[in-house]
Amino acid sequence: MLIEDLPVDRTLITSLAHLGFTETTQIQAEAIPVAVAGKDLLASSKTGSGKTLAFLLPAMQRVLKTRALTKRDPRVLILTPTRELAKQVYSRLRLLVSNTNLKSTLVLGGENFNDQVKQLDKDPHFVVGTPGRIVDHLKKGLLHLHGLELLILDEADRMLDLGFAEQLKAVNEEANHRLRQTLLFSATLGHAEVNEFAGELLKAPVRIAIGEENQQHSEITQRFYLADNLNQKEKLLFHFVQQESNKQIIIFVATRKDTERLSTVLNEKGLSSIALHGDLSQSSRNQIMDAFSRGKEQILVTTDIASRGLDLLNVSHVINFDIPKHTEEYIHRIGRTGRAGATGDAISIIGPKDWDNFKKVESFVQQSITFDRVEGINPKFKGLKPVVPQADKGNKKGQDKPKVAQKKKPKNKGSINKTFHEAEDVGFAPMRRKKKTDGPIDTDEES
Incomplete structure (x- = not known):
């Protein structure tokens, strides 16, 4: 599928064209229309398949084209298992929001807590982070997710393997309302704990599996x-x-x-x-x-x-x-x-x-x-x-x-x-x- 055929705003198509994107990968072609339609998604694809763009574009589309539920809460939260992956996702997001008035911030463990508080006080539309530090801010009342519209879990299998199940449940409870959409990406849909966890977080999700984990x-x-x-x-x-x-x-x-x-x-x-x-x-x-x-x-x-x-x-x-x-x-x-x-x-x-x-x-x-x-x-x-x-x-x-x-x-x-x-x-x-x-x-x- 050509990038220009995706069901997203022309501003995003133009930004992608300037970045050199002309065609979608398979996971992008299948996942983006589902996510843009507002459905929960449970997806898997091999590494290097372009899944980051598969969830960033629907997130951008939602924030650009729909009214916010609250004035101050983040509209999109993206969680990753490691700092390095969070930075990679954040760098892609920054490229997409560069021609807009949308604000984003990165919240990671091991970095200055007070600096993160200052960034959260600016009411960012997007927050990218790791589960442990996000929950730290939630517990101290420095971050609220009552108006969260889109929760994205990248490499959910890895987060569960690293023992972040309790933190993910805490995020889910804080943002648990009927208007929230959830996108969950995993290396495989055969991961038993991922499937059990998806049953708690997702509502009638569309399942997409591109290739196998091996x-x-x-x-x-x-x-x-x-x-x-x-x-x-x-x-x-x-x-x-x-x-x-x-x-x-x-x-x-x-x-x-x-x-x-x-x-x-x-x-x-x-x-x-x-x-x-x-x-x-x-x-x-x-x-x-x-x-x-x-x-x-x-x-x-x-x-x-x-x-x-x-x-x-x-x-x-x-x-x-x-x-x-x-x-x-x-x-x-x-x-x-x-x-x-x-x-x-x-x-x-x-x-x-x-x-x-x-x-x-x-x-x-x-x-x-x-x-x-x-x-x-x-x-x-x-x-x-x-x-x-x-x-x-x-x-x-x-x-x-x-x-x-x-x-x-x-x-x-x-x-x-x-x-x-x-x-x-x-x-x-x-x-x-x-x-x-x-x-x-x-x-x-x-x-």
Whole structure:
């Protein structure tokens, strides 16, 4: 569908044309008419599909073309799971309202509370924020939602996974009136908690599912490499980051500690690298993302804090130095490249400690994965093969044991020697126990 055919005000069509938009994506073509008609919406689409515009345009249309319910309350509230995604949404919104008299503000955890109070006192039409900080303002009576007309939940599945259910319920109760419209976007409509939550918030919603959560990105080439240990993983990483075809690269690791360590090593090798993780202050994170988005740094080493919402058009490669613990994050990670019709490369390095998570990813994407090799790097690790436990023949209750001559065991001592499958309730061949990770997986929870 052409942008000009959308059922929205011509002012918005003109703004989109100036921004270079001519055609809609599938989620935009299906979701915008439904939302503009005032119906509640429950929608899913893969990352990079253009869903931000799919809810911002109906929000703009509503505020421009209908009378406000109250004089002071925000008319539209957009909630996201992380600060980074909220900033991404807010930047798109600012572009759309730039030629209007509409006001908007950004309300995030980790930033100056009093400055946010001053912005809320200006009676913005749009508020974009994270659940924790929005509820903080609600509890202190600094924000009221009795006149809220449109509630938008972006990546609702992620918000629920991060434990924001109570905050979302508090927002729903504060803005619970019959004239409110709700748009809920999720990575998948198969998320049980999302469906249950949608039943509480939405009224007879229209359901739209564009593709599946595990749908592959046709614009992204995916490659997988095996490694024996950490040293070999680093050799593979250095090989990939020094290719001449690289533009910007995002390297995903499992722990906050490794972001700093790898970034330091890359800088020592003469590469331009910067680390991002949830332990950094908000101002530091802002500076890091600003430097990377403006091309001042070539490589961003990060935890899953940067796996969603960031729309960086110059990222040519994503490298999974560690395979994510949560399988859906794999799709979101690789979706940081191949944006806006460009092509991208996603490289995953799998060592023995990654194997279980890798097999979950392979099952999740529903395809058999083959491994590539780099000349001069020859891992011995070929993966951990499942073993089929052998039945203990003759040990079944009521059956006699095979008559085999054996020494008598001392009575009443108990046996301390157990078979591997009796001692370890696992389905893979014995191996050394894994060391604990250096720290928890970064979830970037808001306060």
